[in-house]
Amino acid sequence: MTSVRIDKWLWAVRLYKTRSLAAHACNAGKVKRSSASVKAAAKVQIGDHLDVPTHEGLYKRHIEVTGLYDKRVSAPLAQEAYVDHTSKDVLEEAKIKRSEKRANRILRKEGDQGRMTKKQMRDWKKGLQSYKREREEP
Structure with missing residues (x-):
């Protein structure tokens, strides 16, 4: 061939x-x-x-x-x-970029991810209702 x-x-x-x-x-x-x-x-x-x-x-x-x-x-x-x-410089630069991407992905996973899920919304609303009850009682 x-x-x-x-x-x-x-x-x-x-x-x-x-x-x-x-x-x-x-x-x-x-x-x-x-x-x-x-x-x-x-x-x-x-x-x-x-x-x-x-x-x-x-x-x-x-x-x-x-x-x-x-x-x-x-x-x-x-x-x-x-x-x-x-070249070794390009490989090192790519390795750094890859680790930055990985760190960013982990940060997004742990932190605020935009719109709330149903469960987060329910928990948030429960928190608001408990706040309203505390203010009305005194």
Whole structure:
């Protein structure tokens, strides 16, 4: 095998969860080969350098193709199919962004989340009624 469709290869080496997600990223112009966008039907060959965004969209990986697969393979084989040349600064920045997102998610889960649920509304109304009773009694 000398070449494979790029969307198939991205899916086969587990850079995207589904082939349709890989094709969508290619057709949207997010996957680049030597700083030029490639379509999903473009052929990838050994030695090509690709810029592929992560599924989170936090950063772009700069990878070199070292193996060709057209069927999905296990994770250890998939990692041998490319060499990741992404700089350490970009990876550190992505790690920081990921931890900030996680902290924000935890904060939203614990804190005020906007509109009250039915249970919160009932409890709030019960609290108001007890306040009214206290004021009327004296």
